[in-house]
Structures are given as C-alpha cells and as structure tokens.
Amino acid sequence: MAQRMESEPDSESEALPERRETLWLLALSPMLWMLYFLVSYATAAIWCAKVVGRDGSLEGARIAIGVYTVLTLVGIGIVTWRGFRKHSFGTATVPHDFDTPADRHRFLGFATVLLGGLSVVATLYVALAIVFIGSCT
Template identity: 35%
Template sequence: MKERLTERIRSLRVSLWTLIVPPSVWAAHFLFSYLWAALNCAKVGQFARFPTLFAVGTVLALLVILAAGAIAYVQQATPGDEPPHESGTRVDRLRFIAKSTLLLAGLSFVGVIFTATPVVFLTDCR
C-alpha cells in the first residue's frame, strides 16, 4: 500500500504551479486571519473564547501545506544522476522543484503557526 502510494506520488506531474501552493495557502490563511479578526471585533467587540471557525481554517491550511510537503518529500527522493548535475535532465528538474517546494512548505507551515498564534493570546480588540 505504501509503495503504491509512493509510486503514485512520483508519477504526479510537477511544475512551477506546485511550487506556489504552500505560500499561496499561507497568504490565504493570513488574509483569512485578518478578516476573521476584523469581523469578530466589529460584531462582538472581543475575540471568542474558542474560535471554532478560525481553528478549522488554520488546521485546514496546515493540512494542505503538510500534504504539499509530503508530496515534495517523496518526489525529491526520486533516484537520479549523481552530482554534479551538468546537464539538466527531467529528473534533475523534478528534484529541484520538489526540494524547493519542500523548503517553502516548511516556511509556510511556520508562517501559518505564527499567523495563528496571536489568536491564542489576544482577548480584547483594543
């Protein structure tokens, strides 16, 4: 089962679009966070004790980033030529984009956590 999933992930087509998924999710979560805070303060005047909608949005963003990172992790481990990579083959490009996506997924994961952290500490809208 695990080998079949790994082979399925390796067969996915990788492009620059896959590279921008984690930062795009981070940016969408950032926008969602500010909109949630503004609407919550405008309607209620304070933050909710347990912001269910915000927690669901944060968990969803983290899951999408984790999925992109997991796919990139499998793809960057694709066997290929040994360094130095003097000729750009398809496998070399795949591994480069996958490694870049993996690094961006890690950065985006930390960014989403930092964006969500103030909700835990803030209780007032002043």
C-alpha cells in the same frame, strides 16, 4: 545529507511519473499561507466591526481561526509530502543541478519542501496571535 552523486542512471528520466510539470505546486504552500492570513485577518476584522464591537470578546473568531489553522497546516502538509516524494525520486541527491528531466523534477520537489517548511512556520506565527489575544480592544 547524503554525498552528492556525480552522475545519475540514464534510465531514471524514462520513468518520470508526470509528463507535464508546472510551477504551481512550488507556490502552493505560500499561497495557502496567504489565503489563511487574509481569511484570518478578514474574520477578525469583521467579527470586531460587525459582530461583537470594539470592546467584545474574540472567542468565536478564535475558534474559527483555530479551525483555519488546522486546515492550512494539513493542506501545507499534503503539498510538502508531495514535494518530498518528488525530491526523493530516484537516487540522486541535492543540489539537483543535472540537465535532466529527473533532476528538474527533484529540484521542484525540494524547493516545494523548503517553501512548505517556511509556510508552516509562518502559519504558526500568525496562529500565535489568537493564542495571546482574546478581545477586540
């Protein structure tokens, strides 16, 4: 990690790409994970209860959950990339604790990247369930 800058150029804040910032981007990756988790759980539960029965194969649900996994990872990837762009705006580095709009912008970006990373790991963990389990038993 680069050495932290002690001061930052004044002109940076003038060129901030967004005028209004919200907390939504920060929470988007874990929200995508949560949606993925619930939809995967519901798919498996309905598949086993309504489609193949408790002794049936999970094959169809596995394909569906595999597709969900890819879509979720792509979604989290896009959010994380946007976060990274915000984090690397200008020249200042972490811990992003200046009292400026630019550092607030970078902080939100950095936190988005971190949450994106956690969401990717959590998604892969959940996806492992369908790698190892092939039936509704």
